[in-house]
Amino acid sequence: MQTLYLGCLALGVIFAIVSVLVGDLIGSALDGIFDIVSFDFLNPTVLAGAVTVFGGAGILLTRYSTLDDGPIVALSLLTAAFMGVLLFLGFVKPMDKSQTSNGFSMQDLPGMIGEITIPIPAEGYGEIMVKFGAGNSLHTASSFDHRPLLAGTKVVVIDVNDGVALVSEFEERRGVDI
Known part of the structure; x- marks a missing residue:
């Protein structure tokens, strides 16, 4: 034995x-x-x-x-x-x-709030960071309004075109009466 x-x-x-x-x-x-x-x-x-x-x-x-x-x-x-x-x-x-996925699709980006990490010129590319689940992801971005955006600015993703996130400055509304 x-x-x-x-x-x-x-x-x-x-x-x-x-x-x-x-x-x-x-x-x-x-x-x-x-x-x-x-x-x-x-x-x-x-x-x-x-x-x-x-x-x-x-x-x-x-x-x-x-x-x-x-x-x-x-x-x-x-x-x-x-x-x-x-x-x-x-x-x-x-x-x-406990297994989680940090996978996402570029089509999930529109409507997401992000922050500019590399400044975006009026006619060019920069970079944004968007939070997905427990992690952050970085994406090439361009200004939707063709206005320069500085690093640290909060933005909202409007659309994705050819793998580039088109963003606009995020404006929070406070105290809006309807």
């Missing part, structure tokens, strides 16, 4: 090392192959963690307890299942929900 426990522990450690070093390459090579049997709790991280815990618990219980092989296997399996559930609920599930 000691050999089984050591093998499980070694397999888990090797899996962890390989995952860190070449996990992205393997993941992209096998992308989508196992989608048919896609259960959230059958995540490779959870399975490898449970196998590693099974091996470690088996080794520790064999060395430091007076239990027979049957109870040691049962306790090792229970410990592995418990730690697998904790790993899934504490790490895998929250990380799955």
Whole structure:
């Protein structure tokens, strides 16, 4: 039994090392192959963690307890299942929900408020920074009104033409009675 426990522990450690070093390459090579049997709790991280815990618990219980092989296997399996559930609920599930995309389309720009980072001449190009989600993106910009705009000026994107944001100075209205 000691050999089984050591093998499980070694397999888990090797899996962890390989995952860190070449996990992205393997993941992209096998992308989508196992989608048919896609259960959230059958995540490779959870399975490898449970196998590693099974091996470690088996080794520790064999060395430091007076239990027979049957109870040691049962306790090792229970410990592995418990730690697998904790790993899934504490790490895998929250990380799955935390994935956000900072992707956007240039067609999303009209109506967005930005700030000029490089001054825009009346007939030329500058640069604006627009906030998308949790990040900022920089875009080549031109004045919609053909007026020069200084760095730090708040602008609104009016349109996008050939990948260039056409902007106008953003004017906030305060106290407007209707």
